[in-house]
Structure formats: C-alpha cells, structure tokens
Amino acid sequence: ARQNQSYKARRAPGRRRSKTKPAAMGTHTSEAEKEMREWCVALPKVELHAHLNGSVRNSTLLELAKELGDKGVIVFEDVKDVIMKNDRSLPECFRLFDLFHILTTDHDTVTRIAKEVVGDFAAENVVYLEIRTTPKNNEAKGMTKRSYMNAVVKGLKSVEDVDVVLFDSNLRNDEKLSCTPMTDLGDDTKRKRIYVRLLLSIDCRETTSAALDTVNLAMEMKDQGVIGIDLSGNPVVGEWETYLPALEHAKELGIPTTIHCGEVPNRKEIQAMLDFCPQRLGHVCCLDDEEWKKLKSSVIPVEICLTSNVMTGGTPSLELHHFADLYNTKHPLSICTDDSGLFSTSLSNEYYLAASTFGLSKTELFRLAQGAVEFVFADDEVKKSLRAVFERAAAERLTS
Numbered sequence: 272a273r274q275n276q277s278y279k280a281r282r283a284p285g286r287r288r289s290k291t292k293p294a295a296m297g298t299h300t301s302e303a304e305k306e307m308r309e310w311c312v313a314l315p316k317v318e319l320h321a322h323l324n325g326s327v328r329n330s331t332l333l334e335l336a337k338e339l340g341d342k343g344v345i346v347f348e349d350v351k352d353v354i355m356k357n358d359r360s361l362p363e364c365f366r367l368f369d370l371f372h373i374l375t376t377d378h379d380t381v382t383r384i385a386k387e388v389v390g391d392f393a394a395e396n397v398v399y400l401e402i403r404t405t406p407k408n409n410e411a412k413g414m415t416k417r418s419y420m421n422a423v424v425k426g427l428k429s430v431e432d433v434d435v436v437l438f439d440s441n442l443r444n445d446e447k448l449s450c451t452p453m454t455d456l457g458d459d460t461k462r463k464r465i466y467v468r469l470l471l472s473i474d475c476r477e478t479t480s481a482a483l484d485t486v487n488l489a490m491e492m493k494d495q496g497v498i499g500i501d502l503s504g505n506p507v508v509g510e511w512e513t514y515l516p517a518l519e520h521a522k523e524l525g526i527p528t529t530i531h532c533g534e535v536p537n538r539k540e541i542q543a544m545l546d547f548c549p550q551r552l553g554h555v556c557c558l559d560d561e562e563w564k565k566l567k568s569s570v571i572p573v574e575i576c577l578t579s580n581v582m583t584g585g586t587p588s589l590e591l592h593h594f595a596d597l598y599n600t601k602h603p604l605s606i607c608t609d610d611s612g613l614f615s616t617s618l619s620n621e622y623y624l625a626a627s628t629f630g631l632s633k634t635e636l637f638r639l640a641q642g643a644v645e646f647v648f649a650d651d652e653v654k655k656s657l658r659a660v661f662e663r664a665a666a667e668r669l670t671s
C-alpha cells in the first residue's frame with residue numbers, strides 16, 4: 272500500500288536475453304539454475320550492507336534459545352516457532368530483532384556470532400565484508416558499547432579456517448595483491464581470505480547523546496577495523512533531528528556514513544537524508560518522483576537488498592524492484608543481503624535473483640560485483656587489493 276505507482280515505470284524495459292542468460296524465475300531448467308547458482312557462489316563478492324544480528328544462522332539462534340529456555344528465561348517452543356516462521360513483515364522484523372538481542376546479548380555470544388557470520392560470508396566467496404552492528408549498553412550483563420564492540424572484534428580475530436584481514440598493515444605487498452583465483456574458489460581445500468571492516472549502527476530509537484557516543488566510539492576504534500557509521504532501526508520510529516547531530520559529528524570527524532533511507536514513505540525524512548549527502552544509502556524503496564530525481568543526480572551509491580525489500584513490503588515484487596531502473600540508468604549500486612539469517616538468503620542468492628529476475632548475463636553480474644569495490648569505505652590500499660582480486664578472477668575466467 273505504501274508503494275507509489277510510479278514504480279511501474281521504473282521497471283527494466285524488456286532486456287534482451289541471449290541463450291546463455293537465465294530465464295525468468297520459475298522457468299529455469301534445474302540444470303541451468305544449478306549451474307548459475309554455483310557460478311554465483313564462485314563469483315568473488317563484496318558485501319556492504321549486512322547487520323550482524325540479522326546475519327546469524329537459524330541453527331545458532333535455536334541453540335541459544337534452547338539454552339535460555341533451559342534456564343527458564345524464555346519459553347523455547349514459542350521462540351522456536353518465531354525463529355522458523357518465514358513471514359517477515361517490517362514490524363515483525365523489529366519484534367524479532369528484540370528477541371534476537373535477548374538471545375545474543377552477552378559478550379561470549381556476541382564473539383561467537385561475529386566469528387560465525389564472517390565464516391559464513393567467507394564460505395560463499397565474499398572477499399570484502401562490511402559488517403554493521405549497533406553497540407549496546409546492557410547493565411545487567413555488565414556490557415557497555417565499548418565492551419560489546421570489543422567482543423565483536425574478538426570474534427573477528429578468532430576466525431580460524433579463513434584469513435581475516437582486519438587491518439591492512441599485517442599484509443606484505445605481494446600478499447596484498449594475491450587472491451584466490453575464481454576457478455579455485457569452489458575448492459574448499461584452499462584457504463580463503465576476506466577483508467572485514469566494521470560499521471557502527473545508530474539505532475533510531477536512541478537518544479542524541481547515545482548516538483553521539485556511538486560516533487565517538489567509532490573514532491576510538493578506528494585502528495580496530497571500524498570505518499563508518501550506519502543509521503538503521505525501525506523506520507517508523509524516531510526523528511531525524513534526534514540523530515542528525517551525531518551524523519554531523521561523524522561528518523566533521525571524517526567518518527563515512529551510510530543511511531537506511533525510504534524503507535517506508537516519509538517525505539520529510541527522505542529529503543533530509545538526501546540533503547545530508549551520506550557516502551552511501553541503503554534501500555531507497557519508497558521515493559517519490561522528485562526524490563528519485565534528486566537521488567539520481569546525487570550519484571550516491573545505493574545498497575540494494577532485493578529479498579529484504581520484498582519481504583518487508585518496500586517493493587511490491589522482485590520484478591518491480593527499483594534495482595532495474597537504477598541499474599539501467601547506471602546509478603552506482605551494489606547488491607547486498609541486509610539480514611541473511613532473518614531473510615534466509617545469502618549474497619550469492621541475491622546475485623542469482625538479480626540475474627534470474629532482470630536477465631543479467633554472467634559478465635554483467637561480474638561487473639556488478641566488481642563495481643562494488645569502488646564504494647567500500649576502506650582505504651585506497653584495500654581498494655587496490657580488491658581490484659586486483661577481480662582482475663585476477665576475470666583473467667582466470669577468460670583463460671579457463
């Protein structure tokens with residue numbers, strides 16, 4: 272209902288399909304679909320929009336729920352049904368996050384989920400990951416925003432079966448340029464490498480002072496992989512004026528920002544967000560024609576979250592998703608998961624959906640994945656290494 276009609280005009284004008292292009296969803300032969308899905312897994316990918324607590328595996332959530340159930344803190348059977356349910360409307364997502372936070376908010380668990388989430392992204396050949404999370408104060412657990420983040424960093428450092436590059440300085444020059452060739456990516460015996468950086472999220476439920484604390488914490492943790500600020504949370508809660516001082520403060524400190532924008536229609540807020548000119552924007556679902564024009568002329572890169580937007584009703588269907596218009600007009604964008612656990616998806620699956628829904632070829636998908644390198648918040652050294660990763664992968668593909 273919150274969708275405006277002009278979306279229909281934004282649909283991809285019937286893109287030509289060559290024989291090698293996947294057909295629309297549902298009409299794949301299973302072999303072609305399987306091959307394309309595997310190709311999407313093997314593709315090196317850059318993930319720019321993933322929330323830590325939204326990316327936790329269901330099996331972990333169930334295990335945590337069982338433990339709390341045994342302690343009598345929650346009723347396991349009720350929580351289990353909620354975790355396994357597939358319906359994820361926008362209000363339901365935020366009720367679920369409150370539940371997830373009950374399950375995950377203690378230091379050891381935060382460390383565990385951070386470790387697992389990075390491992391899961393690396394397993395599907397994500398070569399650069401910006402993971403965002405909301406630092407939390409929780410007196411009962413003796414948790415401060417700082418100790419929460421220390422627990423996250425501990426998790427990133429404890430990943431064992433993958434090389435996690437949290438700081439660039441621990442790589443030699445020749446190592447920086449090395450990468451896993453695409454043909455080897457499916458080979459699990461080779462050690463994978465993933466660059467990981469952190470964004471600190473301001474939850475729009477927070478006060479100005481709490482939001483400022485988060486920005487100051489980001490500054491303090493600059494040498495520990497924290498490179499940006501995100502504004503997220505339930506889009507029907509909070510006022511722009513509350514978090515603006517913190518976003519301005521980030522800007523003054525030179526910390527890049529990315530903002531959840533237009534998950535629901537909100538004229539005033541969307542205008543203000545576009546005027547703020549963050550380094551990236553998430554979602555941009557419910558923009559009216561004027562805001563759409565403004566976005567396009569701003570050339571602010573957009574983090575596209577297909578499944579998330581369909582599930583939460585930000586877009587009426589995958590086919591009508593605004594990805595098509597942004598892609599066709601060459602607006603900078605990158606494909607992201609948002610909450611791979613919550614929405615039972617993966618970055619490979621999101622690429623597959625882009626291909627199968629909008630008729631993108633493998634070359635187009637590759638360019639899309641490669642293009643995301645230019646929008647990372649990490650420094651030029653990391654960008655250089657990532658460009659090399661994609662160049663190597665492209666060369667491998669052409670010669671193999």
Ligand SMILES: CNc1ncnc2c1ncn2[C@@H]1O[C@H](COP(=O)(O)O)[C@@H](O)[C@H]1O
Pocket residue numbers: 322323324325364368369403404405406472474503504505506531534579583609610
């Ligand atoms: C579905 N679309 C969305 N829109 C807005 N905010 C979202 C979101 N998905 C996740 N979050 C934000 O991320 C938090 C969970 O991860 P962390 O506890 O920070 O790791 C949620 O509580 C919400 O604030």
Ligand SMILES: [Zn+2]
Pocket residue numbers: 320322503531553609
């Ligand atoms: Zn998000």
